[in-house]
Amino acid sequence: MVIDLDLVVTAIWGLIFFIFIIKLFQSIRLVPTKSAYIVERLGKYHATLDAGFHALIPFIDKVAYIHDLKEETIDVPPQECFSSDEVNVEVDGVIYISVTDPVKASYGVTDYRYAAIQLAQTTTRSVIGTLDLDRTFEERDVISAKVVEVLDQAGATWGIRVHRYEIKNITPPETVKNAMEMQVNAERERRALLAKSEGDKQSKINRSEGIKAETINRSEGEMQRRINEAEGKAEEILSIAKATAESIERLAAVIAAPGGQNALRMQLGEQYLKQLDGLGQSGSRVILPGNMVHFEQWMDAMGLQEQR
Known part of the structure; x- marks a missing residue:
């Protein structure tokens, strides 16, 4: 070929x-x-x-x-952690990071994502190991802040920046979960009983306050009624006294006028005779002076002899 x-x-x-x-x-x-x-x-x-x-x-x-210089999200797989009271819990989370120095991210660490996940897991285990089980649910912010602090220190050499770390789930064993649910139910029932007793107490206080206010209003109303009646009577007495005083003043002025005394005698005589007529008609006894001469002289003095 x-x-x-x-x-x-x-x-x-x-x-x-x-x-x-x-x-x-x-x-x-x-x-x-x-x-x-x-x-x-x-x-x-x-x-x-x-x-x-x-x-x-x-x-x-x-x-x-x-x-990629944009902020990225990295899931931290679930891991088992022991709290300070020896309770095994399963914890997972998520890291938000971004590359700030591409050179360090390339040559400072083999895989910065894997390194960040491992460091976040170890830091989470160490922090939860210092807390009781009840506090692990309350101190999520403390755990996240500690993980971010440790990752920031390592990120300076890895060329990355950790923006935040969030714990997604803290899962205790089933037995512990049941015990916690019973505890929560008992606490809820206790609060319900306490709220009911407080409501009954407040209801009784409100009812007694209402009765007290009603009694006070009635007593104040009765007092005001009596004051008004007394003031009305006082006004009536003052009005009668004023009218009487005015009538006396007018009568005195009439008597002091010429012929006033004769008119007064005549009016008194007429009233006297009317009284005598009324006594005679009613069958009552009339007592007359024993010496009628003196009585006639008194009639002449009063100017009533002619009228008789």
């Missing part, structure tokens, strides 16, 4: 040219926003490419690492 040497050489040069074209296109990089490309030149760190258009040297430069 005869092999055409020129054909082989042409094929080799064609393959080399094809590979060169591929490498040439691969050397052109378009970096998206919030991304960073780590470029190595001949196996050594050369540059960090930010967002935009970049051209590399074929066969010499290579993009070794690509980092």
